[in-house]
Amino acid sequence: MDRTAKADLVSTLNGVFNQSAVVVVAHYKGLTVADMQKLRSQMKQAGATVKVAKNSLAGIALDGTDVASIKPLLKGPTLLAYSGDPVAAAKVAVDFAKTNDKLVILGGAMGKTTLSPDGVKALASLPSLDELRAKIVGLVQAPATKIAQVVNAPAAKLARVFGAYATKDEAA
Template sequence: MNRIEKTNYINNLKKDLEANNAMMVYHYEGLNVNQLDELREKMRAAGALLKVTKNRITKLALKETSYSEAENLFTGPTGVALSKDPITLAKILVNFQKSNDKLKIVGGIMDTKLLAPSDVAEIATLPTLDEARAKIVGILQAPQQKLLSILLAPGRKIANLAHAKSLKKD
């Protein structure tokens, strides 16, 4: 890469960093191309971005961004995963790590908070935005269903009683 290409690459990486809410850093040493492609596909399906970059260039891009504290995470063969949804990002990485022990989560940063690998694993246990919405809808619907069954119960009892009386008269 010449100087102009490096500058353009750093600027594009900065734009990608600023456009996302979370960044997770991992080591991929020992993963083959098929495994990296599988991870890349899972990330793409979730709307996340997966990048394998040179540490020196990435550190230059991190300067003057909200991710500057993560500079110490970049040692060895490092990859970066970026997303607007940190929970889904953490879930994909943790689940992939379970099936591929060569992937090592180094840490990350979310909303300017530096994350350790244990923090990433803890975030992966949280419900996603869609799961949380479904739970809220279920909670809101439950009282209405109970109220409706209570209101309909007297009418049902009267109907059953009338039906039973009509059967006795015959």
């Protein structure tokens, strides 16, 4: 890789680190190409990305970013998983690590907060942004549905009473 390609990679990574809500660092030693492709596709489906970069270049790109606290984790064969959603990258990485013991989560960062491996696992257990939005919409809609049921209930009761009187008159 020549000097200009390295400079481009560093600037690209710097932009990624500035825009990502969460960055997870993991060792991938022993993962097969098929496993890496599977991990990349799972990350892509969740709206996250996996990047393998030379540790020294990633360390340079980390300078001046909020997630610079992960720099000491960049030792050995590391991969970086990142996403704009604070939960997506962590969730996919933790789920993949459960089924494949060769992916070892070292830690990560969410903004200026440094995450230990347990912190990444705790973050992965949280609901995603889309799930939280769905819950909020459900909570907002629930009172409106209940109000509509209460408003319609007296009319339904009146209709049943009139129907009962009608069938009573027909029977007599």
